[in-house]
């Protein structure tokens with residue numbers, strides 16, 4: 120038996136999929152699968168007419184999330200469910216989007232859950248219309264599309280082919296894989312820019328392990344997701360990327376060279392070898408600040424006494440390479456804080472000679488360590504700071520890369 124990927128693991132991008140009543144609704148079932156394959160967590164909202172064509176249970180089983188079918192059904196407070204969903208989502212995708220949904224969105228008519236949610240949503244919007252060719256070309260539909268485009272929404276042009284009415288015409292819903300790819304591209308628009316082409320990027324990711332004896336070690340809760348997201352985003356932008364990774368359960372991002380290490384000392388050695396050749400270093404690894412002063416060679420046996428472990432400070436890796444930084448090299452660090460986030464992050468930025476630091480609150484369960492999402496505050500040496508909105512780590516990574524690229528041009 121092959122176990123499936125749990126919904127929401129991977130990129131951690133939250134997608135609301137609005138489904139309205141077009142005959143191509145059968146493709147929306149496959150679209151849910153395609154989005155999940157790409158690491159998205161999907162919540163489906165169906166219009167009342169859509170539920171006459173396919174039962175919500177199908178979408179519930181595929182998305183592994185409850186399906187919303189009306190303003191007054193489902194769990195939670197019905198008066199704010201559309202607001203809660205708007206806070207959760209990173210992208211609102213409607214496929215198929217009927218002429219009626221386009222008209223309601225364009226004119227701000229809020230008479231069901233999907234159209235009310237649209238008004239509450241601040242996320243990017245991707246619409247995949249599908250309808251009869253005459254309906255698609257009707258001046259009313261064209262006007263509505265112009266309004267939606269002017270609002271910055273992305274409209275996927277329907278394809279040509281045989282339609283449910285028997286005509287061969289334009290109006291077909293694009294293939295689910297193509298819609299899913301557009302969705303991910305919209306979640307990370309800068310990924311398409313290739314604006315790191317020619318740059319050598321070095322990323323450290325994950326925890327380190329500091330041995331106590333042959334079988335025990337000290338470590339921390341880092342999963343490597345933030346560092347791997349930074350690496351994947353840089354590779355998508357055309358950079359030549361190397362990751363120095365502590366022990367994690369993740370597959371390396373496609374096209375990225377990976378150096379695996381265990382201890383902080385090993386990470387330091389790898390960093391020393393790679394740093395001189397890189398243009399940009401991203402220190403997302405949670406390097407252990409302390410290691411046992413002495414590790415037993417074999418497995419320590421229980422002998423009825425207390426085991427007193429003395430810890431000694433590890434070398435600060437980024438501080439050490441920061442001293443060797445050549446003009447043109449850029450260092451972005453991360454700061455893992457539980458209190459006084461602003462003060463501590465600023466102090467680290469200065470002490471470690473970084474060009475940018477991204478601070479996260481690691482006392483929270485919903486972001487930071489091991490979560491698919493993060494909430495970062497960025498600090499620059501000139502005193503600027505910027506709080507990024509909470510988002511999937513992959514989306515946070517794109518935002519950090521956008522700022523790094525801007526900083527390189529300054």
Ligand code: PMT
Nearest residue numbers: 341342343344345402405406436437452453454455488489
């Ligand atoms: O891996 P995830 O589960 O996705 O979690 C992501 C994360 C919380 C680990 C990541 O977002 C993060 O905050 N990484 C930095 C963790 C950390 O070690 O923070 P720090 O504040 O202790 O260190 C500040 C900087 O110094 C970091 O860039 C760190 O890599 C570096 N450092 C720290 C100690 C040390 N001995 N050498 C270092 O180079």
